[in-house]
Amino acid sequence: PAKVSVFGFPLHLVDNAPEWLLMQQRDGRGQHVITLNSEMVMLAERTPEFADVLHRADLVIPDGSGVILYLKLHGLSVPRLPGIEFAEALLRLANEAPQPKRVFFYGAAPGVAEKVAERWHRELPNLKIVGVQSGYHDAATEVALIEKLKETQPHIIFVALGVPRQEYWIDRHRHICPEAIWVGVGGSFDIWAG
Numbered sequence: 001p002a003k004v005s006v007f008g009f010p011l012h013l014v015d016n017a018p019e020w021l022l023m024q025q026r027d028g029r030g031q032h033v034i035t036l037n038s039e040m041v042m043l044a045e046r047t048p049e050f051a052d053v054l055h056r057a058d059l060v061i062p063d064g065s066g067v068i069l070y071l072k073l074h075g076l077s078v079p080r081l082p083g084i085e086f087a088e089a090l091l092r093l094a095n096e097a098p099q100p101k102r103v104f105f106y107g108a109a110p111g112v113a114e115k116v117a118e119r120w121h122r123e124l125p126n127l128k129i130v131g132v133q134s135g136y137h138d139a140a141t142e143v144a145l146i147e148k149l150k151e152t153q154p155h156i157i158f159v160a161l162g163v164p165r166q167e168y169w170i171d172r173h174r175h176i177c178p179e180a181i182w183v184g185v186g187g188s189f190d191i192w193a194g
């Protein structure tokens with residue numbers, strides 16, 4: 001996609017990110033999606049490891065209003081799509097796919113991801129939710145989680161561990177599901193669970 005620079009970090013311009021992602025996936029390309037806000041830009045400026053993750057991500061789209069304002073000051077007007085709304089749009093589009101899309105929810109306090117799965121199963125019954133895992137667990141559970149992801153090869157994996165833990169986790173583990181769309185969604189599970 002077209003790319004601009006925000007304080008030296010990449011930001012991609014796509015008209016319809018969910019559509020673009022599912023099209024890439026059809027061609028066998030997995031994606032790490034980052035919804036960029038000013039806190040992440042500031043973190044990247046003082047943390048080279050996080051900057052590297054931003055540069056390695058396949059799709060960085062604007063989330064926070066600070067990033068939108070920065071773009072506007074540079075003559076680019078892009079609509080604001082908060083990360084949680086982008087994630088919902090992706091789920092809704094995936095629900096329309098002719099073949100059921102497999103979805104995994106990882107993160108948040110115990111019980112929350114289950115509630116999120118129930119909610120989306122009710123609203124979007126064509127999705128195939130293949131697993132959930134809370135974000136507070138021991139090392140053995142992490143091993144089991146990785147096995148489960150390998151086995152189920154979800155099309156979409158939401159990771160709600162907060163910034164920057166979720167970005168680091170995705171960057172480190174995305175090779176186990178190379179064709180998945182991986183999205184760090186911060187506190188979205190807590191909101192979806194109500």
Ligand code: UDP
Pocket residue numbers: 107108109134135136160161162163185186187188189190
């Ligand atoms: N979280 C988690 N494991 C952790 C730390 C945080 O699963 O070790 C979850 C937390 O329960 C919450 C989310 O990560 O659901 C972070 O939400 P927050 O709004 O703080 O994230 P931000 O959007 O600021 O990155």
